[in-house]
Amino acid sequence: MAKRVGMEVSIAAAEAVKQANVDVISAYPITPQTHIVEHLSEIVANGEMDAEFFCVESEHSAMSICIGSEATGARSFTCTSAQGLALMAEMTYIASGLRLPILMIVANRTLSAPLSIWNDHSDAMMIRDCGWVQYFVENGQEVYDHVFISYRLGEDRNVLFPVIINMDGFVLSHVIEPIELIEQEKIDQFLPPYQPLYQLHPDQPITMGAFALPAIFAETKKAQEMALRASMGKILEVWKAFGDMTGRYYQPVETYRAEDAETLLLTMGSIGETASVAVDQMREEGRSVGLVKIRLWRPFPFEALKQATLHAKNLVVIDRAVSVGGPGGPVASEVKAAIYGEPIRPSVYNFAAGISGRDVTPFDFIKMVDKAEIEIEEGNKEGFEIYGVRE
Amino acid sequence: MIEIRFHGRGGQGAVTSAELLALAAIWEGKYAQAFPSFGPERRGAPVVAFCRISDEPIRIRANIYEPDIVVVLDASLLKIVNVASGLKPNGIIVTTSKDSPEKVKESLKVKNRVGVVNAAKIAMEVLGLPITNTTMLGSVVKASDLVKKESFIPPFKERFGRIADKNISAFERAYQETVVIQ
Numbered sequence: 397m398a399k400r401v402g403m404e405v406s407i408a409a410a411e412a413v414k415q416a417n418v419d420v421i422s423a424y425p426i427t428p429q430t431h432i433v434e435h436l437s438e439i440v441a442n443g444e445m446d447a448e449f450f451c452v453e454s455e456h457s458a459m460s461i462c463i464g465s466e467a468t469g470a471r472s473f474t475c476t477s478a479q480g481l482a483l484m485a486e487m488t489y490i491a492s493g494l495r496l497p498i499l500m501i502v503a504n505r506t507l508s509a510p511l512s513i514w515n516d517h518s519d520a521m522m523i524r525d526c527g528w529v530q531y532f533v534e535n536g537q538e539v540y541d542h543v544f545i546s547y548r549l550g551e552d553r554n555v556l557f558p559v560i561i562n563m564d565g566f567v568l569s570h571v572i573e574p575i576e577l578i579e580q581e582k583i584d585q586f587l588p589p590y591q592p593l594y595q596l597h598p599d600q601p602i603t604m605g606a607f608a609l610p611a612i613f614a615e616t617k618k619a620q621e622m623a624l625r626a627s628m629g630k631i632l633e634v635w636k637a638f639g640d641m642t643g644r645y646y647q648p649v650e651t652y653r654a655e656d657a658e659t660l661l662l663t664m665g666s667i668g669e670t671a672s673v674a675v676d677q678m679r680e681e682g683r684s685v686g687l688v689k690i691r692l693w694r695p696f697p698f699e700a701l702k703q704a705t706l707h708a709k710n711l712v713v714i715d716r717a718v719s720v721g722g723p724g725g726p727v728a729s730e731v732k733a734a735i736y737g738e739p740i741r742p743s744v745y746n747f748a749a750g751i752s753g754r755d756v757t758p759f760d761f762i763k764m765v766d767k768a769e770i771e772i773e774e775g776n777k778e779g780f781e782i783y784g785v786r787e
Numbered sequence: 788m789i790e791i792r793f794h795g796r797g798g799q800g801a802v803t804s805a806e807l808l809a810l811a812a813i814w815e816g817k818y819a820q821a822f823p824s825f826g827p828e829r830r831g832a833p834v835v836a837f838c839r840i841s842d843e844p845i846r847i848r849a850n851i852y853e854p855d856i857v858v859v860l861d862a863s864l865l866k867i868v869n870v871a872s873g874l875k876p877n878g879i880i881v882t883t884s885k886d887s888p889e890k891v892k893e894s895l896k897v898k899n900r901v902g903v904v905n906a907a908k909i910a911m912e913v914l915g916l917p918i919t920n921t922t923m924l925g926s927v928v929k930a931s932d933l934v935k936k937e938s939f940i941p942p943f944k945e946r947f948g949r950i951a952d953k954n955i956s957a958f959e960r961a962y963q964e965t966v967v968i969q
Contacts, residue, residue, distance in 0.1 A: 402813030566825035567848055572806050573820045574813045669846040753825060757849040
């Protein structure tokens, strides 16, 4: 096993981008993503990394440059947060429509107003339907690992999709923790140079993203939809290959002490680790509680989610964003849709917690489980509330 | 798992202190985590930083509310911040102060173990700056035995480069001069 090295998670992410032999980096600094681009600009300037670093005037331009460079066959990277992602949103749909396997790390942060720099998933949910492969990782190791996983997956000719790694801002980006770095030779074997299927080149001109009349657009949308769903097989294959190399095997949905649990907590992102501590505490008290964690957000893992949850009586879904005026949290909506057709299914009680950096402790998870079990028992089977609001 | 909360003023290096402690623990094969109280940086304002050290992988990512060890980098904070908040009954407070440990313990109204060193004086004499982050780590090690002294040398060298030796000296002097009372 490789030695664990202590470093900030943002630095580990930047080091992974270097080790992945990225050709083009284009980014605009925004808290809490800043340390990633700062470190990358440093190592490019120092000559430690052979890449073009584009300092742009906005996130819209950052993504536009990635689209252009990726279209020429250059492995491209960007990262952003919150309002930056909002400014970039227009171009995220172009990247996926053109099937360009760009990698973007989003250090998740609340969308203003009121102005806030802290962590939740409102930024990621804003572009939920942008047609990228999207994961939510739980710790620094997963961020580092998924840089290599994402390029190998996205660049596969049966996939050809851009990929977003969602990592919680501050809670991951600004934390020092141990990371197992992978030897360069192993990475080079795992991630060969990018061989684009089509590329922009002056000698062999092609057109990408040309005008589509109503007579053809629906067909292109269906092709995109089918291809993103079909990428599930390749995602599992790449995770398996990565696990065989490192011993770290990833799954679209992971469970913790969940098999026989009457009540399941369901989380996405870094709060899953804290939730597992709460599960241990509740198990010690003899309570039948387990944890389900969603890692893969798009394509959504419907089957894996059903397998992990259908046996339970209560499903307590913790969202990190609110669909204002809608059904509650976006994760709970997806979960409910996934299990709706099943004759026997758990009641889904939904909390939005950790909104804009509000701390979520193991005790908070226990309180949410307590509340959900009582509400469901009393017949409020599909409730939603924002947790911990002072009234 | 041992949980440590650092109190300092923005710009004094409380975050660096927490980070170096985690890096030293990781360097000797333990698991550790360090993070600031997230948000904008505010020079001079009271700030906290957190560190966890464990023999097992650390899963908890919440703030620390019931620390095993509290480290205070600025003596003026003892009067304006309840630094002992949530401290475990068998926890330790390590602080910089010109006063005796008995006097500090009495003013904090705690029954805990207290370690005191005049870190501000050491930092001025050794580093020429009133930055007590590396100095106080020597005091933490003396009062707690949490991490081996030599484990700090690689992270100090990586973080401080040519001024690492001065920081190691300040650390060592604080280790020698810290007085701990039960």
